[in-house]
Amino acid sequence: MNILIVIITGILGTILTFYFSAHLKQGPVRASALLSLIVALFFQLFPELLNPYLTKNIPIVFIGASFIGMISSEAKGSYSILVIASVLFSVIYINKSQFFNGYGGALGASAFIALLTTMGISVVFSKNKKIAQRVLLNRKRVLNRKKHNKKALDK
Numbered sequence: 001m002n003i004l005i006v007i008i009t010g011i012l013g014t015i016l017t018f019y020f021s022a023h024l025k026q027g028p029v030r031a032s033a034l035l036s037l038i039v040a041l042f043f044q045l046f047p048e049l050l051n052p053y054l055t056k057n058i059p060i061v062f063i064g065a066s067f068i069g070m071i072s073s074e075a076k077g078s079y080s081i082l083v084i085a086s087v088l089f090s091v092i093y094i095n096k097s098q099f100f101n102g103y104g105g106a107l108g109a110s111a112f113i114a115l116l117t118t119m120g121i122s123v124v125f126s127k128n129k130k131i132a133q134r135v136l137l138n139r140k141r142v143l144n145r146k147k148h149n150k151k152a153l154d155k
Helices: 002-023 028-045 052-069 079-094 106-154
Strands: none
Touching (some): 002 052, 079 106
């Protein structure tokens, strides 16, 4: 259950930050800072509300996921890309090893890796759609030629 809550927190952190930044015109830094402050203060004021694991990790995951939400509205593909990136970030956060110890920007690096991976995969799939459409178009051409040639031979 804790893992699901951490993943939902990541999704909310990303989507809310992007919404505040792009749609409410607050800018990426202000949106991330404001929302992260609200979440951190909430868990500082009410530490007994959830179990200690969630009380400690929800603000951290929210802040890291808000880095993904800071993406420019021109660069993002869709909300689905942001959601996938935030889920990937949450999974990276949950399974992080000692590799990130000593790195000051572990949250930012994890967010960057998640977003870059998601955007790269979306580009590959979008190109595959174009390739698939070309294959289908060429298949139709070949079938039409076969029909045309068969009709010519029947005459």
